[in-house]
Amino acid sequence: MSRRAKTAVYGVLCLLALPFLFPTWWMLTSSVKPVNEVFAFPPTLWPDTFSLDAYREAFTLQPFARQYFNSMYIAALVTVGTLAVSAMAGYAFARIRFRGANVLFLVVLTGLLIPSEVTIVPLFQMFHGWGMVDTHWPLILVPVLGAPSVLATFIMRQFFLALPYELEEAGRVDGLGRFALFRRIALPLARPALGAVAIFTFLHSWNLYLEPIVFLSSAEKFTLPQALTQFVDAYGGPMWDVQLSAASMTALPVLAVFVIAQRQFIEGLAHTGVKG
Amino acid sequence: MKRPFWTGSRRDHLAGYLFIAPQLIGSVLFVFTPLALTAWYSLHEWNVLADTFTFTGTDNYQALLDDPRLGDVLAATGLFSVGLVVLNLTLALLLAVLLNQRLRGTTFFRTVFFSPVVVSLVAWTIVWGFLLQDDGGVNGLLKAVGVDGPNWLREGGTAMVSVIVVQVVKNVGLNMVLFLAALQGVPGSLYEAATVDGASRWRQFRSVTVPMISPTILLTSIITVVGSLQVFAQIAVLTQGGPGTSTTVLVYYLYQQAFQFHHFGYGATLSVLLFAIVLLLTVAQWRMRRKWVFHES
Numbered sequence: 245m246s247r248r249a250k251t252a253v254y255g256v257l258c259l260l261a262l263p264f265l266f267p268t269w270w271m272l273t274s275s276v277k278p279v280n281e282v283f284a285f286p287p288t289l290w291p292d293t294f295s296l297d298a299y300r301e302a303f304t305l306q307p308f309a310r311q312y313f314n315s316m317y318i319a320a321l322v323t324v325g326t327l328a329v330s331a332m333a334g335y336a337f338a339r340i341r342f343r344g345a346n347v348l349f350l351v352v353l354t355g356l357l358i359p360s361e362v363t364i365v366p367l368f369q370m371f372h373g374w375g376m377v378d379t380h381w382p383l384i385l386v387p388v389l390g391a392p393s394v395l396a397t398f399i400m401r402q403f404f405l406a407l408p409y410e411l412e413e414a415g416r417v418d419g420l421g422r423f424a425l426f427r428r429i430a431l432p433l434a435r436p437a438l439g440a441v442a443i444f445t446f447l448h449s450w451n452l453y454l455e456p457i458v459f460l461s462s463a464e465k466f467t468l469p470q471a472l473t474q475f476v477d478a479y480g481g482p483m484w485d486v487q488l489s490a491a492s493m494t495a496l497p498v499l500a501v502f503v504i505a506q507r508q509f510i511e512g513l514a515h516t517g518v519k520g
Numbered sequence: 521m522k523r524p525f526w527t528g529s530r531r532d533h534l535a536g537y538l539f540i541a542p543q544l545i546g547s548v549l550f551v552f553t554p555l556a557l558t559a560w561y562s563l564h565e566w567n568v569l570a571d572t573f574t575f576t577g578t579d580n581y582q583a584l585l586d587d588p589r590l591g592d593v594l595a596a597t598g599l600f601s602v603g604l605v606v607l608n609l610t611l612a613l614l615l616a617v618l619l620n621q622r623l624r625g626t627t628f629f630r631t632v633f634f635s636p637v638v639v640s641l642v643a644w645t646i647v648w649g650f651l652l653q654d655d656g657g658v659n660g661l662l663k664a665v666g667v668d669g670p671n672w673l674r675e676g677g678t679a680m681v682s683v684i685v686v687q688v689v690k691n692v693g694l695n696m697v698l699f700l701a702a703l704q705g706v707p708g709s710l711y712e713a714a715t716v717d718g719a720s721r722w723r724q725f726r727s728v729t730v731p732m733i734s735p736t737i738l739l740t741s742i743i744t745v746v747g748s749l750q751v752f753a754q755i756a757v758l759t760q761g762g763p764g765t766s767t768t769v770l771v772y773y774l775y776q777q778a779f780q781f782h783h784f785g786y787g788a789t790l791s792v793l794l795f796a797i798v799l800l801l802t803v804a805q806w807r808m809r810r811k812w813v814f815h816e817s
Contacts, residue, residue, distance in 0.1 A: 245621065245623075250623065253618055253621060253623060254623070254625075256618065257618055257619075257629050260611075260615065260633075261629060261632045261633070263685075263689050264632050264633055264635065264636055264689060264693075265632055265635075266651075266657075267636075267644065267647045267648055267651060267689075268635065268636075268639060268647070270647060270650075270651060270657055271643070271647040274650070283655075287656075287657050287660045328542075329542045329543050329546070330543070332539045332540070332542065332543075333539060333540045333542070333543035333544075335539060336535070336536045336539030336540045337540065340532050340535055340536040340539065341529075341532060341536070342532060342533040342535075342536030342537060343533060345536060348540060348544065351544075351547070352540075352543055352544065352547050355547050355551045357746075357795075357798055357799055357802055358551055358555055358795065358798075359746065359749070359750045359794070359798060361750055361752065361771045361774065361791070361794060362555065362558060362791045362792075362794050362795045362798070363550075363551065363554035363555055363557075363558060363791070364774075364775075364778070364791070365558060365561060365778050365784055365787050365788050365791060366553070366554035366555075366557035366558050366561060366788070367550065367554050368778075368779075369557070369561075369784075370553075370554065370557075385546075385550065386550050388546070389542060389543070389545070389546025389547075389549065389550050390546055390547070390549075390550030390551050391547075391550070391551050393543065393546070394543075394547070394551075397543055421531075421535075422531065422532060422535035422539075423535070426539075447637070447638060450640060451640060451641040451642070451753075453641065453642055453752065453753035453756070454752045454753070454771075454775065457756075458775075458779055468640065468642075469640060469641065469642035469643075469753065470642075472642050472643060472646055473642065473646070473756075473757060482646075482649070482650075484650050487646050487650075488646070488647065488650065491640070491642075491643035491646050491647060492643075494640045494642075494643045495639045495640050495643045495644070498638050498639070498640065499635065499638055499639060501638075502634075502635065502638040503631065503635075506627075506630075506631045506634070507627075509634075509638070510630060510631075510634055510697050511701075513694070513697060514697045514698060514700065514701035
């Protein structure tokens with residue numbers, strides 16, 4: 245490529261990168277500005293004075309630590325649960341011959357076409373009937389067993405389909421049963437696919453917004469996305485400084501993990517996606 | 521001699537059913553039952569306060585047709601989806617092609633463009649809401665170059681554009697990565713052959729690249745179209761459907777009707793409409809694949 249073409253490509257990339265980097269930059273720097281500087285116009289790109297007041301306020305205005313824990317443990321449970329359910333189902337649909345496997349796979353797959361927004365009204369009524377409104381059960385049970393795990397099952401099935409049969413034959417000769425074949429041979433080989441499923445399942449749960457605001461009503465049960473929007477003044481207007489510091493605390497850990505492990509993140513997602 | 525009952529094949533049948541049991545039971549309980557209930561509820565008038573649940577036949581569907589806001593809601597939904605899908609796929613493909621040029625620093629840019637995908641959705645939306653205020657960061661930057669920016673989220677035309685752009689920047693990295701992987705799978709020999717035939721770069725892109733990655737284009741467009749119809753948090757945080765009803769997309773309207781106004785029956789009717797639209801668009805895209813998706817076999 246010629247020198248001029250190269251410069252042009254870099255120029256376009258830098259320009260396009262602006263809206264991707266600027267908001268995160270803005271969020272992090274504004275969160276450590278004192279409140280009067282947050283609203284300074286024209287805005288400052290780097291804080292003149294550092295202040296952690298907004299961070300302190302986030303914890304006093306709401307049970308923010310508790311809400312943080314809620315989001316963490318729900319996302320962790322959903323991830324582990326989804327991995328178990330989808331790895332088993334994906335393995336069975338790919339490797340075990342049983343009557344009706346194809347039909348049942350198609351039946352499960354239609355779940356992909358039914359976004360949870362479509363079923364939110366009856367789901368609310370069902371969980372209401374079971375006394376589970378304002379608990380975390382709907383946020384755990386529906387993603388693990390319902391429509392969101394179907395995509396995970398699909399990805400796991402695609403992966404297991406590509407696994408050579410000889411690997412299992414050796415285990416069979418050694419007298420391993422079905423579960424042992426799955427647990428000791430297939431599952432350890434499936435780490436890349438499991439990794440990709442774990443990443444997008446965690447992010448999905450971490451980002452959930454409609455479900456928490458429909459199902460949860462008491463502040464100490466809230467998850468992070470829901471809590472972020474609750475930092476409002478007496479007139480319902482957002483308290484920007486507190487919202488930005490709370491948003492930073494929500495975004496930063498995941499962002500840090502991503503930057504450290506970005507290759508595994510991106511390539512894992514890309515390759516499982518392409519196979520599907 | 522009696523053959524043992526638990527033959528290898530019988531065992532496998534049982535194992536198969538046990539392995540899929542959680543997924544299958546879960547689908548019945550949390551997907552198909554609520555889907556059937558959605559249809560059932562849509563045939564009822566449901567008064568939460570008076571605790572009455574009366575069969576009204578197709579009244580809710582008549583109300584849907586007579587709803588003066590339905591036109592606006594569908595227009596907003598269509599505008600959002602078309603804008604999002606076109607902008608997202610074009611930008612994703614452009615970024616993927618740029619990053620596929622084997623230049624130094626592409627890993628860095630790939631990380632940058634992908635990073636919003638891992639930022640919490642509501643956190644991302646809040647920051648943009650802050651930036652897009654009348655006296656926010658975006659207008660501050662514009663002022664620095666001498667442009668007087670509009671009040672992005674409070675004016676009819678710009679509110680929709682803002683919501684679309686915020687969402688595209690958030691998620692385009694995912695499609696970019698899928699396109700990038702597909703581009704890397706195109707054999708270099710095809711480009712060499714095309715160069716020998718004297719094809720320009722644009723011609724190569726149209727006649728080699730696009731057909732070769734068309735399965736990925738189909739996959740990403742289906743995912744993006746379905747995803748665009750589910751947008752909720754961004755609208756709820758940025759515009760609350762406004763100004764007026766200009767950004768009230770179907771899911772947001774459904775949420776308002778069911779959970780703010782407690783019209784559960786009508787909310788279910790809107791759910792049925794949403795389901796019909798998702799189904800229709802997915803089937804249409806799947807059928808169109810025969811026309812333009814290239815398969816090696």
